[in-house]
Amino acid sequence: MKPLNECHVLVTPTSYAQHDATLRTALEAAVGRVTYNETGRPLSSAQVAALLPGVDGYIAGVDAVDAAALAAADALRVIARYGVGVDKVDLTAAAARGIVVTNTPGANARSVAELTVALLLLLARPVLRAAAETRAGGWPRLPGLSLAGKTVGLIGFGAIGRQTARLLGGFDCRLLAHDPVLNEATAAALGVRAAALDALLAESDFVSLHTLLSPQTRGLVDAAFLARMKPGACLINTARGELVDEAALLAALTDGRLRGAALDVFAAEPPAADHPLLALPNVIATPHMGAHTDGATTAMGRMALEDCLAVLRGEEPKYRVE
Numbered sequence: 001m002k003p004l005n006e007c008h009v010l011v012t013p014t015s016y017a018q019h020d021a022t023l024r025t026a027l028e029a030a031v032g033r034v035t036y037n038e039t040g041r042p043l044s045s046a047q048v049a050a051l052l053p054g055v056d057g058y059i060a061g062v063d064a065v066d067a068a069a070l071a072a073a074d075a076l077r078v079i080a081r082y083g084v085g086v087d088k089v090d091l092t093a094a095a096a097r098g099i100v101v102t103n104t105p106g107a108n109a110r111s112v113a114e115l116t117v118a119l120l121l122l123l124a125r126p127v128l129r130a131a132a133e134t135r136a137g138g139w140p141r142l143p144g145l146s147l148a149g150k151t152v153g154l155i156g157f158g159a160i161g162r163q164t165a166r167l168l169g170g171f172d173c174r175l176l177a178h179d180p181v182l183n184e185a186t187a188a189a190l191g192v193r194a195a196a197l198d199a200l201l202a203e204s205d206f207v208s209l210h211t212l213l214s215p216q217t218r219g220l221v222d223a224a225f226l227a228r229m230k231p232g233a234c235l236i237n238t239a240r241g242e243l244v245d246e247a248a249l250l251a252a253l254t255d256g257r258l259r260g261a262a263l264d265v266f267a268a269e270p271p272a273a274d275h276p277l278l279a280l281p282n283v284i285a286t287p288h289m290g291a292h293t294d295g296a297t298t299a300m301g302r303m304a305l306e307d308c309l310a311v312l313r314g315e316e317p318k319y320r321v322e
Helices: 022-030 045-051 091-096 109-124 127-135 159-171 184-189 197-203 223-228 246-254 294-312
Strands: 008-011 033-036 057-060 078-081 100-102 151-155 174-178 192-194 206-209 234-237 260-263 283-285
Touching (some): 091 100, 100 294, 109 127, 151 197, 174 197
Parallel strands (some): 008 033, 151 206, 234 260, 260 283
16 A cells, blocks of 8 residues: 555645645645646546546545546545535446545535525525615615515425524524435424425425435426425525526526525536526526535535545545445
8 A cells, every 4th residue: 555645635626725724734744745626616527537647535526526537547545525415426436446435524514504594585685686776876675575484495404404494493484394314303303394395395485405416306306396386485505406407497487486596506517607597687696605614614624634544544534425
């Protein structure tokens, strides 16, 4: 096994060490060589493949780490995901090559939940429009919604869904959650009632997505899903863009069935400048920024760094993805 101080590590998340420079210095002091992503955005499969030869450890953002990319991995022993989702990593191809995959569960939960609540409030109250019109010399009187008495439905009740419920607890709104493995006692302790998906959609004024992307959830929010939502409801997605059929969402927003949508994620990122959802006044779009806070990026960086180095030392990582 190659000594740690001779290993080459690839780091692609653009926010790695942004708020804690010791993450860079610790990594650079431990290994022989570090290569950073200089593009400013997640990497394509071809870009990953071009960088992987000779790399022993890979701290990975939301790059396309598919079988084609991994075919170029001639020395890779660990992919330490900087985040919780591993839908961009071909786990089968990694396992076939003996590559350990880790992630950082819970590290960004609070930050993503905070953004979720911020987006929900912006959908309820037209703050962005009011601010723009006031800055332009206007003094608009724009109606909004109070959260008190409204129903918020959470689809997925993992770490982020639970944190979102905690933050919403002070708004006097009714909370529903749907998750195949939902622990009803945990939900009840947070003031959340378990609900079947159809009931949640029919009753919720705001539906927020917090489920992982899988073959079962890809395209979950399709035309049939949107038709079952309460008329005038809003959709928030801070999870994965591929959960949503964007053409179906466009139709539901255009015909007025939905009041609005807030999207931190898109099926293709970044979306094209002429993406039709970006042109709608009832859509709030943000650039996959849920985890981009000082607390989340530092926690993700520390967890990914520690597991990457553990594997390179021949040790068992804390957060292996099975």
